[in-house]
Amino acid sequence: MDYVTDTHSLLWHLYWPQRLGPAAKQVFSDAETGRACIHVPAVVVAKVLMVIQKGRLSGVDLNRVVPHLESMEQSSNYSLMSLTPATVIASRLFTLIPDIFDRLIVTEAKLLGFALLTKDPIIHDSGIVPTVWN
Amino acid sequence: MHTHKLKVTIPSNHQVSVTLPDDFPAGPAEVVFHTEESAQLKILKLAGVLAPNIAPSMTGVDPIAEALEELRRERRRSGDKLITGVQDREEP
Numbered sequence: 001m002d003y004v005t006d007t008h009s010l011l012w013h014l015y016w017p018q019r020l021g022p023a024a025k026q027v028f029s030d031a032e033t034g035r036a037c038i039h040v041p042a043v044v045v046a047k048v049l050m051v052i053q054k055g056r057l058s059g060v061d062l063n064r065v066v067p068h069l070e071s072m073e074q075s076s077n078y079s080l081m082s083l084t085p086a087t088v089i090a091s092r093l094f095t096l097i098p099d100i101f102d103r104l105i106v107t108e109a110k111l112l113g114f115a116l117l118t119k120d121p122i123i124h125d126s127g128i129v130p131t132v133w134n
Numbered sequence: 135m136h137t138h139k140l141k142v143t144i145p146s147n148h149q150v151s152v153t154l155p156d157d158f159p160a161g162p163a164e165v166v167f168h169t170e171e172s173a174q175l176k177i178l179k180l181a182g183v184l185a186p187n188i189a190p191s192m193t194g195v196d197p198i199a200e201a202l203e204e205l206r207r208e209r210r211r212s213g214d215k216l217i218t219g220v221q222d223r224e225e226p
């Protein structure tokens with residue numbers, strides 16, 4: 001199975017997976033045994049870097065996180081997705097999601113037809129894509 | 135001959151759907167897929183690779199959600215209303 005992750009889910013998976021919702025935790029667990037693939041939008045990578053740069057995660061700096069992000073390129077269970085003009089243009093349809101970054105992440109999941117790993121109530125309530133958390 | 139190049143992500147069901155530009159001529163065409171890497175891909179284990187020395191609280195404050203919300207507020211403040219459908223003023 002394939003899924004798209006948002007920033008919040010990916011960061012908790014990297015930092016303290018116990019904080020993930022049970023369904024999201026199961027998907028990440030499946031990915032780490034080769035039974036699922038997690039697609040990571042370029043916007044999510046950007047937001048991960050921004051959160052780390054804000055110093056909100058104790059003991060985590062860019063030097064620790066960047067190698068893990070780069071290693072995704074060589075893996076079969078994580079996929080880094082390029083942000084394309086087609087995705088940006090398609091995102092115009094999803095005005096229910098007010099934040100442009102969140103909207104682009106939702107658009108990536110919508111275009112691929114994959115569920116989105118997210119706790120975000122706005123995304124969940126929009127019904128644009130299936131979401132996975134609890 | 136017309137050529138259109140695009141990047142796609144191959145999902146695990148190995149089915150891909152693409153949309154070509156309207157001016158791309160209809161009719162027979164050839165499709166070739168190139169993978170980006172020929173190297174063997176490995177299964178990556180990332181659970182808890184950034185774990186702190188002290189366990190964070192399982193309830194209450196969510197520092198990641200707070201940081202993300204702060205970033206959203208900063209974007210709103212900076213006037214990032216790109217494609218939100220909001221129009222601040224009429225063009226002269």
